[in-house]
Amino acid sequence: MAARKLDPSLVRDFDIFRQMSDDDLDAALATASARRLPEGTVVFSQGAMAEEFFILLHGRLKVVQTTADGQQVVVRHVNPGEVYGIAMAVGRDDYPATATAVAESLTLAWPNREWNSLIARSPALSLSMLQTVGQRLQDAHTRIRELSTEAVERRVAHALLRLVRQAGKRTEEGILIDFPITRQDIAEMTGTTLHTVSRILTAWEGQGLVAGGRKKIVVCDAHRLFLLAEAAD
Template sequence: EELGDILREARPARFAKNSAIFDEGQDAHSFFVLLHGHVRATKTTPGGEQIVVRYVAPGETFGVAMAIGLPRYPATATAVEDSVVLAWPSSTWPRLVAKFPALATNTLQTIGSRLQETHTRVVEMSTQQVEQRVAHALLRLAGQSGRQVEHGVEIDFPISRQDIAQMTGTTLHTVSRILSSWERSGLIAGGRQRIVLREPHKLLVLAEAASGEDGPPDRA
């Protein structure tokens, strides 16, 4: 009954692949639950560089700027494939959480989980070599949106090498070099914006291994 009350406030919306659901800095007019597809959240640095913050999987909330007291969206949300969302006007948020406290609790737990993920990535960026960071990124994506296929675990949405570079603070050239090497050694299989982890256990060993190189983390 409570779920029905909440859903009556929502409207469904469809977004074509590569279309923006909202833009960074735009007034936070709505908050969303993703029903189908995947959404990429990105931020733009003062220098104009894009950084992939995270990917949103079906069933997740996003764009809940009101929950953290922000009047504008802190990132851009883009559909990476044809996607369907439920959207609520932000003006309904105070009333809904007052009437349904579990909504606020669950949303804050989601935000806390994402904050912890961000902290983990900051540590990786500060302490790990680029190969370790790329391995962690692939394992994280497979854990969030992986599906079992015949020869391993496929990241179940389109993702480019440029996306991985933006997630790991490195360059497209470096990511291409690493992934091509891993393809030759059979750790992964690649296709057009598709990646299959053929040897997830070996990738985990790579991700957790202490670097054999001297000096600070590779910032290439």
């Protein structure tokens, strides 16, 4: 996982950096390292001491939490431009989950001691951090409600629609979730089994709602999938 300095022009258009002066941007990048993350690279592991925070520039990450009984739960996916690994900003000394690159990715990393300095240079970063924490709380509440009250088919439909909103790319087939994702990932997002997710997606493929492949899901009929997600149990 090689580290290198980054050309400021490559990040200038990100919201987090757009309002920085050239001098502030240069100063911010001087304390950061740019890291290429081949698919499968673990950026940090659950329980490890949180010594750095990150901004994803390219690619996608999967954040997975392992419960006390050994169950793996996909907490979220990190998209380009998002801040992540901000354990110290929420009062933690360790990372609460494991972040892994699910596609070739590029990230910036700073040591935690640079947090206050970077926030001072970029009000947009402070806002992004607050939005990130708020979104995670909202997502957690939504997932708890879904797990508590919804049938598994609706949970799977909601999960696919969230992924479409986050990383949907229009193709001739439909809306491609634009990073590698497996049926096991969907199972871990929805609190169910691989067998159940496979059964549901196979049925939906037969109905023309989705199309699949190796680490690939295309939503062919988002409207019908939305109606399934919102249908009463």
